[in-house]
Amino acid sequence: MIQDIFPSRLDNSFQTKLPQPDSRIMCFQDGRLLACVRDNALHIPQYRALSLQDSAPVYLFSVDNEPFFLAKAAAVPEGYQYYPIRELRDRCAGKYLYAAFTAYHLYQWYADNRFCGICRGAMQHDDRERALFCTECGHKIYPRINPAVIVGVISNGRILVTRYRRGYAHNALVAGFTEIGETAEECAAREVMEETGLRVKNIRYYKSQPWGMAQDLLMGFFCEADGSDEIKMDDYELKSACWVRPEELELQPQQHSLTNEMMQLFRDTNGHLPPESAPAARTLPPQKTRIYFTRHGETTMNAEDHISGVTDCELTEEGLAQARRLAAICAEHREIGLIICSPLKRARKTAEIIAEQLHVPVVTDARLREWDYGSYEDQPRGSTPDFQDAKLAFGVRMKDGGESLLQLAHRVYGCIDDIRRQYTGMTVLCVCHGGVCRAAETYFRDMTAEAFSQFFMGNCELRQYEI
Ligand SMILES: [Zn+2]
Numbered sequence: 304m305i306q307d308i309f310p311s312r313l314d315n316s317f318q319t320k321l322p323q324p325d326s327r328i329m330c331f332q333d334g335r336l337l338a339c340v341r342d343n344a345l346h347i348p349q350y351r352a353l354s355l356q357d358s359a360p361v362y363l364f365s366v367d368n369e370p371f372f373l374a375k376a377a378a379v380p381e382g383y384q385y386y387p388i389r390e391l392r393d394r395c396a397g398k399y400l401y402a403a404f405t406a407y408h409l410y411q412w413y414a415d416n417r418f419c420g421i422c423r424g425a426m427q428h429d430d431r432e433r434a435l436f437c438t439e440c441g442h443k444i445y446p447r448i449n450p451a452v453i454v455g456v457i458s459n460g461r462i463l464v465t466r467y468r469r470g471y472a473h474n475a476l477v478a479g480f481t482e483i484g485e486t487a488e489e490c491a492a493r494e495v496m497e498e499t500g501l502r503v504k505n506i507r508y509y510k511s512q513p514w515g516m517a518q519d520l521l522m523g524f525f526c527e528a529d530g531s532d533e534i535k536m537d538d539y540e541l542k543s544a545c546w547v548r549p550e551e552l553e554l555q556p557q558q559h560s561l562t563n564e565m566m567q568l569f570r571d572t573n574g575h576l577p578p579e580s581a582p583a584a585r586t587l588p589p590q591k592t593r594i595y596f597t598r599h600g601e602t603t604m605n606a607e608d609h610i611s612g613v614t615d616c617e618l619t620e621e622g623l624a625q626a627r628r629l630a631a632i633c634a635e636h637r638e639i640g641l642i643i644c645s646p647l648k649r650a651r652k653t654a655e656i657i658a659e660q661l662h663v664p665v666v667t668d669a670r671l672r673e674w675d676y677g678s679y680e681d682q683p684r685g686s687t688p689d690f691q692d693a694k695l696a697f698g699v700r701m702k703d704g705g706e707s708l709l710q711l712a713h714r715v716y717g718c719i720d721d722i723r724r725q726y727t728g729m730t731v732l733c734v735c736h737g738g739v740c741r742a743a744e745t746y747f748r749d750m751t752a753e754a755f756s757q758f759f760m761g762n763c764e765l766r767q768y769e770i
Contacts, residue, residue: 305560456528600619
């Protein structure tokens with residue numbers, strides 16, 4: 304199917320990016336795409352090859368690491384022309400075709416929503432999410448996706464095959480848009496009844512497919528005719544509707560559509576379809592989880608050079624300013640979706656400042672609290688010459704009820720394991736402490752005892768790890 308581009312992957316997460324010279328630019332005109340088709344391969348022009356009309360290119364999505372933008376071309380570069388999307392569907396395949404379909408969906412949505420439906424004000428792109436808002440009354444809208452169903456109706460080892468009166472000329476299955484107030488299964492039954500006069504039973508979900516060409520999300524169902532299999536065709540919508548045996552079934556010329564995959568499955572299994580839903584359509588590649596670690600802003604105890612483990616203390620003015628600077632850096636990238644912080648005041652305050660700027664939630668995890676330094680807590684660093692050595696005795700608890708390094712590592716590692724499991728594919732910021740950051744570093748990288756003892760993390764410094 305068109306979306307099956309594995310191992311490539313389309314990343315549709317919202318970002319604000321600027322085009323680079325080699326970025327791909329999707330330029331549409333009257334519903335046609337500026338492209339070049341050579342040997343059935345679809346080429347999308349790069350930013351450097353185009354002269355564009357005034358408005359800024361809009362970032363759409365990336366395929367692997369290649370970003371795609373939407374813009375209007377001022378001229379047609381040599382070797383390129385505008386192609387109707389339907390023609391590209393017939394002539395091309397691969398990740399660029401999927402990108403073109405997806406871009407077309409967004410292009411149509413932007414084009415249809417230049418003015419506010421409430422007050423007719425001009426709509427503008429939101430810079431935090433994929434949305435448009437009215438510059439006059441603030442009304443906000445989100446991309447519209449139309450759910451539709453594809454239905455494979457089976458009776459006595461045959462499948463119900465249709466052809467549309469208008470549009471696509473090849474074999475198809477019963478299909479139609481969901482109406483407001485009905486489930487997808489009810490829609491499947493209604494569409495079969497409307498188009499062919501048949502009752503159906505045993506409706507079961509198969510797979511779904513984004514179909515940007517028609518701004519759809521398609522949901523495929525198989526079902527069986529219930530009672531009479533006499534077809535009463537709706538000849539306004541259809542040119543033909545008939546029962547076809549597997550060996551007689553003619554597939555579509557391209558493998559893009561869910562319809563075609565469902566027909567092919569019927570043919571290849573000789574009508575013996577799996578009784579229940581098939582496994583998920585898309586083999587998703589393993590997703591990377593990105594974890595940032597930072598240490599809280601400067602505290603009163605940092606300023607006095609006192610050892611602060613689990614002892615609570617406040618941020619200084621400088622500490623607050625450091626947190627605000629870090630918030631601004633994080634905001635530039637905008638990919639952080641969650642902040643996890645230590646329960647100690649200095650980390651919580653730092654996390655709050657960042658969260659406020661990023662508009663992301665903060666959760667507290669006690670496993671990110673600082674190393675419990677026992678009776679070294681709140682001592683002036685200069686008065687405890689053996690503190691440095693105590694840190695290296697990894698299996699020995701800090702005196703008078705403190706933790707050993709292994710105990711610290713045990714809880715920090717557990718926390719990171721849980722982040723990987725619960726927030727797979729997300730970017731998470733951990734706001735914690737110098738000792739915790741040091742333990743976290745050993746989770747991701749080998750460290751000698753010497754490197755470990757020299758590891759230093761400044762206040763609000765940021766380290767990035769990817770798994
Ligand atoms: Zn408005």
